[in-house]
Amino acid sequence: MLPIAELHLHLEGTLEPETIFAIAERNGVELPYADLEDLRARYAFSDLQSFLDLCYANVAVLRTSEDFADMTTAYLDRAAAAGVRHAEVFLNPQAHVERGVPLRDVMAGVTGPLSESLRTHGVSSGLIVAFLRDEGEESAMATLEAVLALDAPFIGVGLDSAEVGHPPSNFARVFERARAEGLHCVAHAGEEGPPSYIWEALDVLRVQRIDHGIRCLEDDQLVQRLVQDQVPLTVCPLSNVSLKVVNSIASHPLPMMLERGLKVTVNSDDPAYFGGYVDDNFDALMGAGHLCAADVATLARNSIDASFADPSRKRQLM
Ligand code: ES4
Ligand code: ZN
Numbered sequence: 001m002l003p004i005a006e007l008h009l010h011l012e013g014t015l016e017p018e019t020i021f022a023i024a025e026r027n028g029v030e031l032p033y034a035d036l037e038d039l040r041a042r043y044a045f046s047d048l049q050s051f052l053d054l055c056y057a058n059v060a061v062l063r064t065s066e067d068f069a070d071m072t073t074a075y076l077d078r079a080a081a082a083g084v085r086h087a088e089v090f091l092n093p094q095a096h097v098e099r100g101v102p103l104r105d106v107m108a109g110v111t112g113p114l115s116e117s118l119r120t121h122g123v124s125s126g127l128i129v130a131f132l133r134d135e136g137e138e139s140a141m142a143t144l145e146a147v148l149a150l151d152a153p154f155i156g157v158g159l160d161s162a163e164v165g166h167p168p169s170n171f172a173r174v175f176e177r178a179r180a181e182g183l184h185c186v187a188h189a190g191e192e193g194p195p196s197y198i199w200e201a202l203d204v205l206r207v208q209r210i211d212h213g214i215r216c217l218e219d220d221q222l223v224q225r226l227v228q229d230q231v232p233l234t235v236c237p238l239s240n241v242s243l244k245v246v247n248s249i250a251s252h253p254l255p256m257m258l259e260r261g262l263k264v265t266v267n268s269d270d271p272a273y274f275g276g277y278v279d280d281n282f283d284a285l286m287g288a289g290h291l292c293a294a295d296v297a298t299l300a301r302n303s304i305d306a307s308f309a310d311p312s313r314k315r316q317l318m
Contacts (some may be wrong), residue, residue, distance in 0.1 A: 013270020068109025156184030232306030
């Protein structure tokens with residue numbers, strides 16, 4: 001197994017149905033589902049929003065730092081088995097603080113297992129604090145200030161949730177502030193949103209990677225820019241099919257993206273919801289005949305190179 005880095009993974013999207021029920025039970029939280037099968041029957045999405053509604057209803061079971069730690073450890077277990085040797089994971093603190101969970105508990109729960117992950121799992125890791133773009137810039141800025149004040153370790157900021165109607169340029173000041181703090185900057189753009197959102201993420205937010213970015217193919221000048229600057233795109237094939245961003249794995253544009261010289265990586269996004277972890281994403285692409293051995297090697301190398309791992313760790317994994 002070639003060492004890979006996973007760079008586009010939402011911890012909230014790693015809660016498996018069984019875990020949702022188990023944590024609900026332990027916390028005395030009443031779930032609006034009759035049983036596991038009833039919950040599983042709801043994993044058919046029409047678009048990004050329909051997924052977000054279910055995912056963020058389910059995270060209501062998370063109440064204590066132990067819950068957040070268990071979620072993080074379960075992901076590390078599964079990621080290590082998938083061949084992941086470095087992981088940069090998103091967390092959306094707003095979603096939990098708004099439900100009354102103290103930010104310090106959220107951050108302590110997640111950063112505990114991450115800080116030990118190299119020793120416990122052979123997976124180096126970093127946390128990216130992501131902002132719910134539909135909650136606006138003021139809320140994002142308050143969240144950034146609050147996590148900075150806690151001095152819990154995190155390596156960067158991201159921008160996620162409902163894309164259309166919430167362009168990256170709305171968050172210029174938050175990303176400026178994050179950069180001034182020495183944080184890495186990434187943003188979801190060009191999943192459901194137009195190519196102009198990718199331009200804004202690059203030129204206004206000055207991000208180092210684009211999460212998804214597949215709609216860049218609609219704009220030749222944008223492709224040229226992304227190729228020229230070798231801006232990494234964290235592509236999530238099973239997510240794209242599940243959220244109906246593309247029709248099928250067979251028609252996924254990843255082969256075209258590689259062919260055009262874009263710096264593509266393969267990631268799982270929300271693996272508990274979209275049919276699998278990063279290894280399952282590779283398997284799906286291979287099954288569709290999309291990847292030769294050289295492509296797999298390129299994708300693996302891209303993921304390490306596009307990561308924010310320190311140079312000595314990158315050399316170790318290349
Ligand atoms: C997302 Cl806020 C959030 N959580 C999980 N997955 C996502 N994809 C886009 N936004
Ligand atoms: Zn995502």
